[in-house]
Amino acid sequence: MIELKQISKKYTEHTTVLNNIDLTIKKGEYIAIMGPSGAGKTTLMNIIGCIDSCTGGKYILDGNDVSSYNDKEKARLRNEKFGFVVQDFGLISSMSVFQNIQIPLLYRKNKKGNQKEKIEEILKKLKLLDKINDNVNNLSGGQRQRVAIGRALVNSPDVILADKPTGALDQATGKEVMDIFTELNNEGKTVIIVTHDEQVAKCCNKIIHVVDGKVKAM
Ligand SMILES: Nc1ncnc2c1ncn2[C@@H]1O[C@H](COP(=O)(O)OP(=O)(O)O)[C@@H](O)[C@H]1O
Ligand SMILES: [Mg+2]
Structure with a gap:
């Protein structure tokens, strides 16, 4: 469970992007975050995904106060709990489908287990198994985004965070x-x-609107 308690984010002293936000997201929820450009949607996603830190308030993730974690602890959490998908796919263009999906596994301490089998299973599910050795440059936009989803899934995250996927x-x-x-x-x-x-x-x-530094659930 994700619990944001009175979360604020200031990039400078005079720019408050998020202002004392309270937000709870339960396991298994399916949420859209909407709001005008520049409202702080990406900032909110980055805080939830432990890419960025809040400047005020508390972030409790599965009962742990992650706002007190250091960068190393956050990086581990980010890799284990979250899968990220972005608008422009974020793939490494000189690499194959297989290599792109493998990337998060290279950062795991425990590198045992059958990586190939896991990646094949994901590709099968995403209907991309026949592209496993193709360079991602040769794929369509939709196929590339499916590869990016595969990469997001490879560490079996609890939470998928997708920014304008x-x-x-x-x-x-x-x-x-x-x-x-x-x-x-x-x-x-x-x-x-x-x-x-x-x-x-x-x-x-559920739809959550980010407007004027606040969140409103609809
Ligand atoms: N790293 C940063 N440093 C300074 N200001 C930032 C940074 N990231 C975002 N901002 C500012 O914070 C505000 C919210 O940005 P963002 O979260 O990207 O909004 P959205 O995703 O809703 O378009 C914008 O005014 C943006 O310019
Ligand atoms: Mg954004």
Whole structure:
């Protein structure tokens, strides 16, 4: 469970992006985060995903106060608990599908276990197994985003954080990507998606609006 208690974020003394936010996200929720450009949606996602820290308040994740964690502890948590998906896919273009999905596994202490089997299983689910050795440059946008989702899944995270995951895709391809998130949510994962697209938000069970430094659940 994600519990933000009176969370604030200031980038400088005079720019308060998030202002005393209270937000609880339970395991298995499927949430859309909406709001105007510059409202602080990405900042909120980065705090939830332990990429960034709040400057005020407390972040309790699964009962632990992670706002007190140091960078190393946060990095470990980030790699184990969260899977990230971004608008422009964030893939390494000189690498194959397999290599891109493998990246998070290289940062794990315990490198045992059958990585290849795990990656193949994920690719099968994402209907990309036949592309396993292809360079990601040779894939379509929708395929690339599915590879990025594969990379987000490879450490079996509890929570998927997707920042405008359909923003660079046409509507039909975006729908395919949303179907994957819906399936992952049905399997029990918490899914949190930043979007400007009403159709995307409709797939989710709850919409949270970020406006003027505050959050409003709808
Ligand atoms: N690293 C940063 N340093 C300074 N200001 C930032 C930084 N990141 C974001 N901001 C500012 O914080 C505000 C919120 O940004 P962001 O969270 O990216 O909004 P959104 O994702 O809703 O468009 C914006 O005014 C942006 O310019
Ligand atoms: Mg943003």
